[in-house]
Amino acid sequence: MKLSLILPVLDEADGIAATLASLQPLRAVGHEVIVVDGGSTDATVARAEPLADRVLAGAAGRARQMNAGAAVARGDVLVFLHADTRLPEHAVSVIRSALRYRLWGRFDVQIEGRSGMLRVVASFMNLRSRLTGIATGDQALFISRAAFAAVGGYPEQPLMEDIELSKRLKRLGPPACPHERVVTSGRRWEQYGVWPTILLMWRLRFDYWRGVPAERLALHYQPARRGAE
Numbered sequence: 547m548k549l550s551l552i553l554p555v556l557d558e559a560d561g562i563a564a565t566l567a568s569l570q571p572l573r574a575v576g577h578e579v580i581v582v583d584g585g586s587t588d589a590t591v592a593r594a595e596p597l598a599d600r601v602l603a604g605a606a607g608r609a610r611q612m613n614a615g616a617a618v619a620r621g622d623v624l625v626f627l628h629a630d631t632r633l634p635e636h637a638v639s640v641i642r643s644a645l646r647y648r649l650w651g652r653f654d655v656q657i658e659g660r661s662g663m664l665r666v667v668a669s670f671m672n673l674r675s676r677l678t679g680i681a682t683g684d685q686a687l688f689i690s691r692a693a694f695a696a697v698g699g700y701p702e703q704p705l706m707e708d709i710e711l712s713k714r715l716k717r718l719g720p721p722a723c724p725h726e727r728v729v730t731s732g733r734r735w736e737q738y739g740v741w742p743t744i745l746l747m748w749r750l751r752f753d754y755w756r757g758v759p760a761e762r763l764a765l766h767y768q769p770a771r772r773g774a775e
Contacts, residue, residue, distance in 0.1 A: 547642055549577040549688075550621030554604075554611035558629040559588040561731070566597035568632050573599065577638070580619060582611040608683070609700040609707040616699060625688045630731035633686060637726070641688050644722035649693035650715045651722030652681035659732025663740045676723050680712040686728045687711075693718055704764040705750070 551569060555562060562581075569579050578599040583591050584606040595601050604614040612626050623641060627633065634640065634653065644651045654672040657664040671682070681687050687708065697714040700707050715721065735743050750763050 547623060547638075547645075548621040549623050549625050549638065549641065550615075550619035551577065551579045551625045551627055552612055552615035552619065553579070553581050553598075553627050553629055554584060554608045554615070555581055555586065555590055555594070555629045556584040556606070557586045557588050557590060559586070559590045559593055561630055562590050563593045563597065565627075565629055565632065566594060570597065572638065578619070578621060580615040582615040584608070584611050607702065607704060609702045609704075612707075613699045613702065616694060619691070621691065623688055623690055624694055625686060626683065627686050627728075628683055628730060630733065631684060631686060632729045634726040634728060640724050640726050644724050645688070645690060648722035649719050650687065650689040651724065652685035652687050654723075654725055654727045655685050656727040656729045657684075657732040657735065658729055659736050661732065661736060661740050664732045664735060667735070667740065667744065679716050679720050680709055681721060683708045684728070684730045689715065703760040705760040706763070707760075709751075710760075 549572065551572065553565070558565075566579065566581070573579055579597070581594045581598045581601045582604040583594075583601065584604055591601055591603075600618060602614055602618065604611040616624050623645065625633075625641070637653075640653075641651070652675065655668050657668045671684070675681055675685060693715060696718060697711065701710045701714075703710065712721070753763055
């Protein structure tokens with residue numbers, strides 16, 4: 547089983563090298579790393595190129611970037627990873643075991659940061675995902691190539707693309723929900739405030755559930771767009 551790890555990035559020069567360095571042992575045993583840049587104006591691309599199998603220039607927008615990466619991927623399984631998220635040590639064996647009986651899945655998440663509330667947030671994210679079968683980008687979705695193709699990839703909408711993809715994948719079967727955790731940065735939560743971000747996310751999710759178009763919701767989401775999914 548070959549993994550294609552796909553990272554959508556935008557102005558991630560400060561942390562991209564560390565994230566990609568953590569993936570080098572996977573590259574060494576035959577898995578591939580694909581970085582899709584959405585128009586960075588810093589040194590993201592230059593720092594990513596020595597540490598990735600491919601670095602693509604894609605249209606801005608996380609869904610479009612991930613679809614672009616998937617289009618050139620050669621792996622049997624696609625793993626969508628945020629630029630500030632680290633996989634658990636035995637991620638390959640966890641994914642292999644999880645996909646023995648499932649077509650897709652996600653990890654639990656741990657959010658790094660100073661605020662103790664981030665542990666509470668992560669616990670609720672993990673529980674909500676396990677109960678609903680809906681995964682978010684911070685949880686590093688892994689999907690068989692066949693299942694990804696069957697649902698048409700990510701819907702190219704500016705917000706809630708992971709939620710919409712999860713809904714489509716659930717029609718094929720429930721997700722695998724291993725307890726192993728990815729570790730993601732809480733920088734955006736802390737930058738914009740943990741409670742304001744929580745309230746914003748609840749409001750946006752409720753509005754999306756009641757049918758407000760993602761394009762309209764995105765207008766209110768930009769301050770927290772890159773951290774609190």
